Amino acid sequence: MSQQPLISDREAYFLERLDRGDRIEADDWMPEEYRRQLVRLISIHAVSEIMGALPEKEWVPRAPTLYRKLAITAKVQDEVGHGQLLIRVAEDLMRPWGKTRDDIMEDLFAGRLKYHNVFHMATPTWADAGIIGWLVDGAAVITQGMSLSCSYAPYARALQRIVEEEGFHIQHGESICLALAEGTPMQRAMLQDALTRWWPALLMFFGPPEKSELSTNQLRNLRYRIRSKTNEELRQRFFSKYVHRIRSLGLQIPDRTLAQDAVTKEWHYQQPDWDLFRQIVNNHGPRSQERLGLRRTTYEEGAWVRRMAAQASSV
Amino acid sequence: MNTTSLAIDRVKRTPALRHLVIELLWQVADDDLMIGFRDQEWLGLAPHIEEDVAFGSIGQEELGHAVHYYGLIEALTGDRADDLALLRETSARRNAVLLEQPNGAGDYLHDPHFNWAFTIVRHYLHDVWEMTVLTAMTGSVVEELAQAGTKILGEKRYHRAHQELWLRLLAAHNPQQLQDGLALASQWGADLADFGPMAIDLQQSGVLPDAPLLPKQFADEVTDAFKEMSIDLPIFQPGLNGRQGQHTAALGGALTTLSEVYRLDPGARW
Numbered sequence: 115m116s117q118q119p120l121i122s123d124r125e126a127y128f129l130e131r132l133d134r135g136d137r138i139e140a141d142d143w144m145p146e147e148y149r150r151q152l153v154r155l156i157s158i159h160a161v162s163e164i165m166g167a168l169p170e171k172e173w174v175p176r177a178p179t180l181y182r183k184l185a186i187t188a189k190v191q192d193e194v195g196h197g198q199l200l201i202r203v204a205e206d207l208m209r210p211w212g213k214t215r216d217d218i219m220e221d222l223f224a225g226r227l228k229y230h231n232v233f234h235m236a237t238p239t240w241a242d243a244g245i246i247g248w249l250v251d252g253a254a255v256i257t258q259g260m261s262l263s264c265s266y267a268p269y270a271r272a273l274q275r276i277v278e279e280e281g282f283h284i285q286h287g288e289s290i291c292l293a294l295a296e297g298t299p300m301q302r303a304m305l306q307d308a309l310t311r312w313w314p315a316l317l318m319f320f321g322p323p324e325k326s327e328l329s330t331n332q333l334r335n336l337r338y339r340i341r342s343k344t345n346e347e348l349r350q351r352f353f354s355k356y357v358h359r360i361r362s363l364g365l366q367i368p369d370r371t372l373a374q375d376a377v378t379k380e381w382h383y384q385q386p387d388w389d390l391f392r393q394i395v396n397n398h399g400p401r402s403q404e405r406l407g408l409r410r411t412t413y414e415e416g417a418w419v420r421r422m423a424a425q426a427s428s429v
Numbered sequence: 430m431n432t433t434s435l436a437i438d439r440v441k442r443t444p445a446l447r448h449l450v451i452e453l454l455w456q457v458a459d460d461d462l463m464i465g466f467r468d469q470e471w472l473g474l475a476p477h478i479e480e481d482v483a484f485g486s487i488g489q490e491e492l493g494h495a496v497h498y499y500g501l502i503e504a505l506t507g508d509r510a511d512d513l514a515l516l517r518e519t520s521a522r523r524n525a526v527l528l529e530q531p532n533g534a535g536d537y538l539h540d541p542h543f544n545w546a547f548t549i550v551r552h553y554l555h556d557v558w559e560m561t562v563l564t565a566m567t568g569s570v571v572e573e574l575a576q577a578g579t580k581i582l583g584e585k586r587y588h589r590a591h592q593e594l595w596l597r598l599l600a601a602h603n604p605q606q607l608q609d610g611l612a613l614a615s616q617w618g619a620d621l622a623d624f625g626p627m628a629i630d631l632q633q634s635g636v637l638p639d640a641p642l643l644p645k646q647f648a649d650e651v652t653d654a655f656k657e658m659s660i661d662l663p664i665f666q667p668g669l670n671g672r673q674g675q676h677t678a679a680l681g682g683a684l685t686t687l688s689e690v691y692r693l694d695p696g697a698r699w
Contacts, residue, residue: 164473164478167472167473167481168473171469171472171473171537172538173690174469174472175466175469175470175537175686175687176686176687176689176690177690178690178691178693178699179511179515179691179699180492180495180496180499180510180511180514180515181496182699183492183687184489184492184493184496187469187472187485187488187489187492188485188489190472190473190485191472191481191482191485191486191489194472194473194478194481194482194485195482197478197481198478198479198481198482201478215478240690240699293698293699294699296698297697297698297699298694298697300693300694300697301694301697301699408473408474408541409473409474411540411541411542412474412475412476412541412543413476415476415542415543416475416476416477416545417476418603418606419476419477419480419545420476420477422598422599422602422603423477423598425602426598426601426602
């Protein structure tokens with residue numbers, strides 16, 4: 115009796131292509147699991163950009179000066195633009211399943227599709243808009259920078275553009291934070307409060323640290339060359355890049371244990387509450403329901419507009 | 430540009446002219462600040478993602494135009510553009526009452542139930558009026574106004590084309606929604622195309638050629654456009670006149686939001 119091979123010839127050839135450094139295009143054959151992992155990753159990224167517009171958007175009309183109003187409008191518009199770009203990449207991948215962006219939005223509203231923890235957080239002051247631009251986008255560029263080498267070419271191309279724009283966002287956020295840091299005692303206190311509030315969420319952004327072993331999803335994504343670094347490697351990179359910059363503004367990082375090992379260069383830090391992280395990404399964060407509700411209401415009420423546009427484009 | 434053009438620092442030294450230029454600039458600056466704000470409210474909440482991007486972009490440009498106009502007023506008065514845009518009392522505001530109206534029930538932070546057809550109709554009316562004014566402005570004796578007219582017209586064309594696309598879709602597929610949106614706009618829209626008594630001075634001084642004729646030009650253009658779409662244009666009821674500083678409570682609410690952070694300390698560097 116002949117034994118069923120563990121992987122098909124097609125899959126073996128596919129993996130060989132990946133190992134050669136080939137990039138996969140939307141029309142290429144791909145294992146179903148590769149497609150599934152990509153759809154999951156890219157949909158999460160897309161809805162995170164879409165939902166991620168909302169916390170900062172709270173400050174778009176309230177931005178203090180005309181100049182800041184212009185800059186933050188452009189910034190948030192970029193984020194929605196990233197959502198648009200990514201949702202189209204995901205749509206191409208979902209086509210063989212007969213699914214569209216409507217399914218992505220429905221999954222988001224039903225809680226089947228999660229969005230990044232940071233966008234569930236409250237943004238009570240203008241300084242939060244600065245911290246998001248500077249440090250949340252800074253963290254995002256670290257993870258997205260890794261994915262520039264992703265084996266799926268359409269995602270890598272979208273990221274190329276996104277990462278370039280995020281570079282401007284970081285400067286925009288840093289500029290807001292600098293002005294506050296060099297400002298009046300009220301402004302400095304506003305900035306310090308925001309940093310204190312955001313610090314655990316920033317650490318959570320990279321995901322739980324890997325203990326001795328990687329999760330099945332991570333292993334698969336490393337094999338598929340969808341990702342190339344672990345959560346902890348990315349978080350360590352964030353510390354190395356930002357800790358001294360944050361301190362140079364005279365800000366206190368709310369972690370007395372934070373220190374870099376002189377020999378190994380590894381950062382030691384207070385772990386954020388990972389149970390809380392799970393609650394947050396399961397839509398039980400401080401602002402999860404309100405923001406989902408905002409987007410859901412307007413999405414449902416705009417259904418007739420989308421139908422109208424679809425009718426017109428099918429004529 | 431007019432052959433006998435004046436630079437703004439000469440306008441500054443001629444009180445009657447200076448007054449007229451500032452009055453005209455208040456109207457366009459305050460209009461664009463308000464419509465830009467209403468556009469921004471849609472950001473992240475539009476019916477689909479492409480439209481989020483479009484409204485974000487249009488709102489950003491409206492605000493950019495307002496910044497340019499306030500900058501010219503700053504050059505004429507010496508007052509900071511941020512103060513002019515954010516700290517003036519509602520009675521000093523010259524925007525059309527239509528533009529201060531909310532997008533629908535609720536606001537962008539709390540329980541928004543925005544009205545898409547009204548948003549499109551209102552924006553379209555604003556675009557047609559501002560383009561009418563800007564086209565006349567390109568012939569202004571004031572150099573900076575003529576330059577602003579030329580530059581801003583280039584961007585406005587795209588805004589208007591965008592709204593026209595939606596208007597045609599509405600007229601073809603959801604005429605009742607369009608009619609309802611128009612009915613709502615007609616409650617407030619009478620002061621949009623109105624310079625009041627200064628129209629003649631604007632014309633005679635050369636600050637805005639043809640100013641007294643522009644409201645009719647606007648009305649004709651709008652009437653023709655809706656006629657072509659087989660949509661009845663309601664009568665715009667005279668009411669509060671924003672050009673004379675009369676406003677609804679919606680303006681106060683919008684300005685409270687726009688100036689919330691700046692008012693914490695207008696002297697600070699933000």
